Amino acid sequence: xxxxxxxxxxxxxxxxxxxxxxxxxxxxxxxxxxxxxxxxxxxxxxxxxxxxxxxxxxxxxxxxxxxxxxxxxxxxxxxxxxxxxxxxxxxxxxxxxxxxxxxxxxxxxxxxxxxxxxxxxxxxxxxxxxxxxxxxxxxxxxxxxxxxxxxx
Amino acid sequence: xxxxxxxxxxxxxxxxxxxxxxxxxxxxxxxxxxxxxxxxxxxxxxxxxxxxxxxxxxxxxxxxxxxxxxxxxxxxxxxxxxxxxxxxxxxxxxxxxxxxxxxxxxxxxxxxxxxxxxxxxxxxxxxxxxxxxxxxxxxxxxxxxxxxxxxxxxxxxxxxxxxxxxxxxxxxxxxxxxxxxxxxxxxxxxxxxxxxxxxxxxxxxxxxxxxxxxxxxxxx
Numbered sequence: 300x301x302x303x304x305x306x307x308x309x310x311x312x313x314x315x316x317x318x319x320x321x322x323x324x325x326x327x328x329x330x331x332x333x334x335x336x337x338x339x340x341x342x343x344x345x346x347x348x349x350x351x352x353x354x355x356x357x358x359x360x361x362x363x364x365x366x367x368x369x370x371x372x373x374x375x376x377x378x379x380x381x382x383x384x385x386x387x388x389x390x391x392x393x394x395x396x397x398x399x400x401x402x403x404x405x406x407x408x409x410x411x412x413x414x415x416x417x418x419x420x421x422x423x424x425x426x427x428x429x430x431x432x433x434x435x436x437x438x439x440x441x442x443x444x445x446x447x448x449x450x451x
Numbered sequence: 452x453x454x455x456x457x458x459x460x461x462x463x464x465x466x467x468x469x470x471x472x473x474x475x476x477x478x479x480x481x482x483x484x485x486x487x488x489x490x491x492x493x494x495x496x497x498x499x500x501x502x503x504x505x506x507x508x509x510x511x512x513x514x515x516x517x518x519x520x521x522x523x524x525x526x527x528x529x530x531x532x533x534x535x536x537x538x539x540x541x542x543x544x545x546x547x548x549x550x551x552x553x554x555x556x557x558x559x560x561x562x563x564x565x566x567x568x569x570x571x572x573x574x575x576x577x578x579x580x581x582x583x584x585x586x587x588x589x590x591x592x593x594x595x596x597x598x599x600x601x602x603x604x605x606x607x608x609x610x611x612x613x614x615x616x617x618x619x620x621x622x623x624x625x626x627x628x629x630x631x632x633x634x635x636x637x638x639x640x641x642x643x644x645x646x647x648x649x650x651x652x653x654x655x656x657x658x659x660x661x662x663x664x665x666x667x668x669x670x671x
Contacts, residue, residue: 324526326509326575326599326624327543327553357484357574357636362557393578443547450529450546 304399304408305382312371314339315401318346319426319441320356321448323394323416329447330363331356332440336371346398349409356396367437373430380425385412395419395448419448455645473645474605475620477568483576483636485622489569489605491562495647496617501610503560503569503617504552505603507543508654512598513580523597524580534660536653542661543573543601549665551658552608563610575599575624576636584631597637599624604650613670619646 307315315336321329335341343364347353358364369377378399385397390413400409414422423445430437455473477488489505491497509530511523517539520530529546542551552559553571560569577597578584585593601624605617626637650658662669 322576324524324577324580326511326520326527326530326573326601327507327545328572328574329545357482357576360484361572361574362570363555363572446547447545448526450527 320396376429380429475644499611500607502608507603509543510539510600536656538653540657585628
């Protein structure tokens, strides 16, 4: 695995995918949300190579995982938008895991980040901000997950 | 794997088999995960139903006290007094959901000519809620044992049987402070696969409370 996800150009994001996995308190599964760039088919197994546990989270194995397609430009904006929030160390894996991968084999680039509950709303806001106003499907899935991880 | 309720011998008949089939025969638990399968062909209650779903009720026991989800954890704030029965039951749902079915469109069953099993998966997880798990040094007042008690019933959401309760299963998820200390997820276990009685008064109260709050009228 070489390089950094932060330095990828729009052209290089040909098979980029990301997922948001809830790791917090639950009695019922909070569906994982996966985002994949146009023209690329999501493969959940690709995330395992960069996930710290190297094994799937229970929520990722459920039949309730939701997937939406984003453009490469949206994906790049998304990375730029969340970088200041996710680029922190020492966050405990007890709220949301955000995992990104691009490329394959030796050229695979990716990383898993843990978002804290205190940073979560800012994180979801950055995701929504990065998506095009017309991408209703992706926006809806992220809003629903936000609603479920911050119930009121 | 525990079977369904053993059949009762009929005078003059051959000895009963070890168990009789029931809709939840194929349900299983491993680790903190459960897969609950409702097979309509093994139900003695179904007539005809276009949409068979499962409605799951949950009750939180923390060191043997029953408390609402909302009091246990801010992450379960939607499971407050307004949707929890007087004896602690709530429909197991997410904040975004408007209907009481666990399926929400995925794994819906039917028996309407042909038949399809209703399937669902769960994987409870907890860090001990807002109070956390006991630790002699860092959290001496934390919970020592958290148990989620579940009752999951087949229910007809659309079709001839609409509104009818079918057979159910009960199961539990338990996590102790030792599990938390050792980095374990806790354990799910199926307790009863063939609950033939309808949901309890408290469970039905919780069902009505959720539907009222969400503006959902069954079979309308």
